Amino acid sequence: MVVKRVYFLAHGGMVQGVGFRYFTQKRAVEYKLSGWVRNIDDNKVEGEAQGEETAIKDFLKDVDKGPRGAHVVRLDKEDRDVVEGESDFHVRRGGP
Numbered sequence: 001m002v003v004k005r006v007y008f009l010a011h012g013g014m015v016q017g018v019g020f021r022y023f024t025q026k027r028a029v030e031y032k033l034s035g036w037v038r039n040i041d042d043n044k045v046e047g048e049a050q051g052e053e054t055a056i057k058d059f060l061k062d063v064d065k066g067p068r069g070a071h072v073v074r075l076d077k078e079d080r081d082v083v084e085g086e087s088d089f090h091v092r093r094g095g096p
Contacts, residue, residue, distance in 0.1 A: 005035070005050040005080040008063060012043035013071030020045050021091045023067035028089035031055040038092035048080060049089070 010020070016039050024037045028049055033056065037047030049059055064075040 002053040003051065003082055004053045004056050005048060005082045006056055006060070007048050007078045007080050008046065008060060009076040010045045010063060010066070010072050011074040011076070012045075013073040014043070015045045015066060015070055015072060016043055018069040019067050020070055023070075024063055025089050025091050027059055027062045031059045033059055034083075034086040034089055036090045036092050050082060050086060 021037045021039065024045070024047060028035060028037075031051060033049045033051035035047060035049040037045060040046050049056060051059075060075065060077060064072055066072050
């Protein structure tokens, strides 16, 4: 099993005020991923997800679609170093 970690940045459209972070967390748990997600300025949502490579790909497809009511204009992705010992996926508050 290849473990991978990826940073993602969803640009709205509409990605805040539509349950995007909780949708992302639910999908991450379903795919058995760890990491985090949070709202940031300029109608964007960012996060990191870690887990099996195929699960990451499927998760990112879901994030690119978003929940009902969301409209993702662009989803940026960037590989990151794996974080050892991380086990949960959290919704974080606010920006950096």
